[in-house]
Amino acid sequence: MNLPIFGVSEDPGPNFFKLLGSLDHGEPSFLKASQTLKNGLEQVQSSDVPHGTTIVAIRFDEGVLIAGDRRATAGNIIADRRIEKVYPADRYSAVGFAGSAGPAMEMVKLFQVQLEHYEKVEGVTLSLEGKANQLAQMIRANLPMAMQGLVVVPLFVGWDKESLKGRIFNYDVTGGRYEEVDYYAIGSGGREAQAYVKFAYRNQLSRQEVVRLSLRSLFEAAQEDSATGGPDFMRGIYPVVATVDENGYERVSEDQVAEISKEVVNEVAQGGPRQ
Amino acid sequence: MSMPYYVAPEQVMKDRADYARKGIARGRALLGTLYDQGVLICAENPSRSLHKISEIYDRIAFAGVGKYNEFDQLRVAGVRHADTKGYAYSRHDVDARSLANIYAQYLGQVFTHEMKPMEVEILVAELGPSISESQLYHILYDGTVVDETNYCVLGGDAEAVLGRFSTLFESSWSLEQAIKASVKALAGPDRGLLANDLEVAVLSQGNGRRTFRRISQEELKEIVTVTKE
Numbered sequence: 470m471n472l473p474i475f476g477v478s479e480d481p482g483p484n485f486f487k488l489l490g491s492l493d494h495g496e497p498s499f500l501k502a503s504q505t506l507k508n509g510l511e512q513v514q515s516s517d518v519p520h521g522t523t524i525v526a527i528r529f530d531e532g533v534l535i536a537g538d539r540r541a542t543a544g545n546i547i548a549d550r551r552i553e554k555v556y557p558a559d560r561y562s563a564v565g566f567a568g569s570a571g572p573a574m575e576m577v578k579l580f581q582v583q584l585e586h587y588e589k590v591e592g593v594t595l596s597l598e599g600k601a602n603q604l605a606q607m608i609r610a611n612l613p614m615a616m617q618g619l620v621v622v623p624l625f626v627g628w629d630k631e632s633l634k635g636r637i638f639n640y641d642v643t644g645g646r647y648e649e650v651d652y653y654a655i656g657s658g659g660r661e662a663q664a665y666v667k668f669a670y671r672n673q674l675s676r677q678e679v680v681r682l683s684l685r686s687l688f689e690a691a692q693e694d695s696a697t698g699g700p701d702f703m704r705g706i707y708p709v710v711a712t713v714d715e716n717g718y719e720r721v722s723e724d725q726v727a728e729i730s731k732e733v734v735n736e737v738a739q740g741g742p743r744q
Numbered sequence: 745m746s747m748p749y750y751v752a753p754e755q756v757m758k759d760r761a762d763y764a765r766k767g768i769a770r771g772r773a774l775l776g777t778l779y780d781q782g783v784l785i786c787a788e789n790p791s792r793s794l795h796k797i798s799e800i801y802d803r804i805a806f807a808g809v810g811k812y813n814e815f816d817q818l819r820v821a822g823v824r825h826a827d828t829k830g831y832a833y834s835r836h837d838v839d840a841r842s843l844a845n846i847y848a849q850y851l852g853q854v855f856t857h858e859m860k861p862m863e864v865e866i867l868v869a870e871l872g873p874s875i876s877e878s879q880l881y882h883i884l885y886d887g888t889v890v891d892e893t894n895y896c897v898l899g900g901d902a903e904a905v906l907g908r909f910s911t912l913f914e915s916s917w918s919l920e921q922a923i924k925a926s927v928k929a930l931a932g933p934d935r936g937l938l939a940n941d942l943e944v945a946v947l948s949q950g951n952g953r954r955t956f957r958r959i960s961q962e963e964l965k966e967i968v969t970v971t972k973e
Contacts, residue, residue: 470842472850473824474817488824489831582831585954589799589823 483590485583486607519548521573523658523690523697524555524565524624526637527666528651529679532714533626533635536683537565538658538691539706540698550698555709557718559584562600562627563711567656569619576607576621597629601638601646609644624655628713635713658690658697665689680710680721685733700730760861764885767863768810769900773930775909776807776867776880777895779922782948782955783869783878786926789943792961797945799956801826801838803871805947809899810864810885818847818866835953840870844881844889852887861885865898871947871955875916878947897929905929919946923959923967939964 473492481487519541526535541549548570555565556577564580566573583603588594595603604625611621625638637649652670654663665686674682684700687708691699700707707730710721772788774796785807787796796815797807800822808815822843830838847866855861865884872878880892890896895913897906909929914921923944931937944959951957 470825470829470846472818472821472846473828474821474850485827485831489828492824492828578831582827586823586827589827590820592793592795592798 483587485586486579486610488586516544518619519543519552519570520696521552521554521567521570521656522694523654523656523662523687524567525654525659525662525666525683525686525690526565526624526626526649526652527670527674527679527683528635528637529674529676529712531635531676532628532712533637534676534679534683534710534712535563535565535624535626536680536687536708536710538687538698538708539701540696541570542696545695547698550701550704551706553709555711556581557711557720558600558625558627559588559594560717561594561630561713562597562625563713563718564604564623564625565655566621566623567659568621569614572611572614572619573621573623576611576623580604580607596631597627597636600627601625601648604638605640605644605646607644608640608642612643615642622655624653626713628715628717633715654686654690656697658687658694661693661697662686662690676712676714679712680725681729681733683710684708684726684729688730688733688737700727700734702731702734760855761886764855764861764863768865768885771809771899773897773899773901773905774807774809774867775895775897775905775926775930776869776892777909777913777922777926778875778878778880778915779919779946780875780916781919781950782871782875782946783880784919784922784926784946785867785869785944786923786930787943788930788937788941790941791943795943797943797958798823799954800843800868801830802835802953803947803955804838804840804843805869805945805956807867807869807898808864809866811862814862815864815866818850818862818864821850822847822868840868840879840881844868844883847883848887848889850887851883851885855886867896867898869947871949875949901932904932908932919948920967923964927968937968939968942968 481491521541522538524537535555537554539551541552558564558581564577584600620642623640627636629636637653639647639649639653652666669682688699691697707726710726712719774787776785785797789796794812798819800806806819806822826838851862862885868881870879880896882890882892882896912925927937939961944964946957947955948957
């Protein structure tokens with residue numbers, strides 16, 4: 470490896486993807502792979518590839534929460550029981566994904582590096598809008614693969630230091646970026662999760678309340694959607710729940726999630742539906 | 745037909761070295777030292793935005809003296825090297841030693857082959873798994889690398905600052921003690937330095953994954969005003 474120094478006209482600036490391109494590492498793998506996959510996917514069905522499922526995001530009084538179940542499925546097979554689909558993007562934002570797990574995890578990794586790279590090269594952090602747009606560009610770059618069935622749809626949340634509130638961004642496969650007001654859910658169980666949140670949501674939820682609401686909504690999603698994993702008390706696998714507020718990203722501890730999951734299940738068992 | 749003048753290679757090298765040294769000597773000094781929680785880097789720098797000290801990676805910091813545009817170019821190249829390496833392999837595979845080596849290669853190359861040597865001196869610091877395993881690589885304008893133990897001084901008047909600092913240094917001292925001594929050594933007997941003359945940053949254990957942290961002016965004011973008496 471030699472020192473990556475560029476002439477003034479070729480300098481990639483704070484853009485990590487451009488840097489990878491100009492360093493002959495080639496394009497980010499999920500971009501380059503799209504060409505190969507175009508032919509390859511004739512044989513490989515997209516249902517052979519692990520898919521992640523439900524992610525829910527909810528705003529609360531101090532910030533914003535994001536939570537995701539732990540299951541990945543390939544067709545009717547449970548491909549992974551412990552996959553994590555919610556990650557910190559940087560200190561003040563988080564990202565969760567639904568869709569093809571492989572390209573999605575690669576995209577998250579690249580997104581994390583890009584945000585940190587920008588911060589170090591420029592000496593300042595990107596604005597939340599800037600981060601959201603950056604992610605949109607990455608999804609747009611994944612479009613050829615999405616057309617072949619390897620769709621990646623992220624849900625992005627963060628603390629906006631200018632407006633001093635948590636914000637939620639949702640994307641479509643073409644890189645379209647839509648800001649949501651109070652809550653949103655994606656993935657195969659997203660409709661169920663969102664239906665529950667819509668029913669139970671109110672303004673100014675506390676952190677404690679919003680964690681509970683997210684776990685209940687994921688539980689409801691798991692009840693109706695076979696691709697969404699519920700809390701697994703036997704193996705001790707629980708959803709990943711994280712909040713982002715003015716102090717930054719914080720993952721809710723596994724013990725706490727386990728405890729609240731138990732309460733949620735008991736609550737449902739004691740007077741819930743019998744269907 | 746005119747013949748080019750013959751200049752002895754010794755003379756060429758000497759001229760280049762003198763040129764680089766002069767450029768570096770014009771700037772203010774910078775000091776790096778270990779303390780009980782990590783690595784401290786302290787520079788005399790009145791600017792709040794044109795940094796001499798920066799973050800390269802999780803446990804690696806960069807500091808430069810001399811010509812700003814030149815060491816900033818090296819800083820950005822270091823960030824690029826570290827980020828691409830960490831992305832291609834793993835975050836654990838990024839280390840200061842290999843970075844110091846490629847800096848040395850580059851500076852050596854420029855020194856011998858280019859018209860003008862770089863008028864910079866840089867420090868690549870890495871926080872080790874334990875403090876005593878931390879590294880301070882001091883790299884000169886001609887590509888010479890020095891693996892310093894405990895502390896090092898770069899820039900103008902470095903000899904005198906080093907002389908003062910070596911009498912003050914104590915191993916595993918606190919951050920506050922280390923900053924006070926650094927400021928004293930940088931200032932010398934005839935003048936005092938205030939918080940806003942300084943740029944201070946640390947690589948510190950307990951900062952999480954990214955160990956680099958700038959010491960804010962407020963924090964610095966409390967430590968440095970006491971020093972002046």
